[in-house]
Amino acid sequence: MVTSPPKPSQELSAGKTKALKENILTPRFYTTDFETAAQMDLSAQDTELQAMLAEMRADYNRHHFVRDEAFNESWDHITGEDRQAFINYLERSCVSEFSGFLLFKELSRKLKDRSPLLSEMFNLMARDEARHAGFLNKAMGDFGCTMDLGYLTKNRVYTFFPIEWVIYTVYLSEKIGYWRYIIIYRHLEKHPENQFYPLFRYFESWCQDENRHGDIFKALLRSQPKLWQTWQSRLWSRFFLLTVFATHTLTVHERTGFYKVLGLDATKFDAEVIRKTNESAARAFPSVLDTENPEFFDRLHRSSDLNLKMSQIDGSSQPKWLKALRKLPLQLSIFGHLLRIYLLKGVDAEALRGTVR
Ligand SMILES: [Fe+2]
Numbered sequence: 001m002v003t004s005p006p007k008p009s010q011e012l013s014a015g016k017t018k019a020l021k022e023n024i025l026t027p028r029f030y031t032t033d034f035e036t037a038a039q040m041d042l043s044a045q046d047t048e049l050q051a052m053l054a055e056m057r058a059d060y061n062r063h064h065f066v067r068d069e070a071f072n073e074s075w076d077h078i079t080g081e082d083r084q085a086f087i088n089y090l091e092r093s094c095v096s097e098f099s100g101f102l103l104f105k106e107l108s109r110k111l112k113d114r115s116p117l118l119s120e121m122f123n124l125m126a127r128d129e130a131r132h133a134g135f136l137n138k139a140m141g142d143f144g145c146t147m148d149l150g151y152l153t154k155n156r157v158y159t160f161f162p163i164e165w166v167i168y169t170v171y172l173s174e175k176i177g178y179w180r181y182i183i184i185y186r187h188l189e190k191h192p193e194n195q196f197y198p199l200f201r202y203f204e205s206w207c208q209d210e211n212r213h214g215d216i217f218k219a220l221l222r223s224q225p226k227l228w229q230t231w232q233s234r235l236w237s238r239f240f241l242l243t244v245f246a247t248h249t250l251t252v253h254e255r256t257g258f259y260k261v262l263g264l265d266a267t268k269f270d271a272e273v274i275r276k277t278n279e280s281a282a283r284a285f286p287s288v289l290d291t292e293n294p295e296f297f298d299r300l301h302r303s304s305d306l307n308l309k310m311s312q313i314d315g316s317s318q319p320k321w322l323k324a325l326r327k328l329p330l331q332l333s334i335f336g337h338l339l340r341i342y343l344l345k346g347v348d349a350e351a352l353r354g355t356v357r
């Protein structure tokens with residue numbers, strides 16, 4: 001389904017950088033069918049989109065992403081695994097924000113003459129994502145390793161997604177991003193002793209950008225009846241929810257160290273983010289997953305354990321072919337668990353809203 005992201009060793013500026021670990025969970029760069037995007041009839045959601053455009057133009061976070069004096073300290077006291085875990089977190093976040101920037105910028109450019117409303121909307125979203133990626137990159141600089149975003153721009157490798165898939169997945173990544181940022185922010189409000197770096201203080205207004213982006217994609221989704229009125233749309237909705245949630249569970253459990261430093265239990269954090277995102281999605285998608293089914297988190301956690309075993313195999317000094325052979329049954333097993341989750345009865349979101357047609 002996805003192609004390889006840019007070569008990790010080359011995408012980072014030389015010397016003071018570390019390699020971005022590349023696997024199926026690494027954030028991707030996307031491209032889409034711009035012609036179909038330009039032809040979308042948005043009239044069903046015109047009022048909502050005009051309101052969102054006015055909000056985006058108002059640019060509430062214009063002055064938000066300015067580093068204050070709290071960043072001027074030295075961060076050399078954060079060492080060892082904690083430091084590594086935090087750098088990995090920053091790196092992954094920076095790549096996903098930047099990937100959003102590139103996609104939105106490209107959409108804005110390609111739709112300029114065809115769909116002025118969408119073009120402006122994407123341009124304003126690209127503005128936000130550029131700020132987010134830049135802010136994270138400066139934070140990485142505080143820890144002695146920045147990403148060469150210019151290099152990434154020139155050497156990116158695209159994964160093609162039809163515009164329908166882009167709408168489902170970007171909606172989800174914006175909403176899951178919102179919940180991730182706000183849950184960390186609210187936790188640190190209650191536990192300021194765990195605020196080991198000033199970045200997290202910025203998350204409250206930051207996540208409102210992601211929330212707005214999510215709402216724009218919700219309006220796009222609801223403007224296209226085939227994305228929510230058909231039986232296929234129900235299957236696609238649950239499919240994308242599952243891929244986003246599985247990726248989340250696996251990556252969060254690969255980085256439990258980072259969440260521990262924040263005073264968060266990785267498993268609880270992951271579950272809360274997934275439940276909230278699934279609830280949000282019920283306002284946009286025709287069908288969502290039943291996170292309360294006992295099998296749901298049980299199978300996700302079993303997949304995550306298998307994924308950790310695969311990482312151990314990857315880290316061993318065995319020959320490549322042997323690693324691949326040992327990982328195969330684990331991969332099949334993960335696939336089996338995810339398939340079983342997918343086949344669980346979903347939740348009819350249209351019926352929840354009382355707007356079944
Ligand atoms: Fe963002």
Ligand SMILES: [Fe+2]
Binds near residue numbers: 100174209
């Ligand atoms: Fe966003």
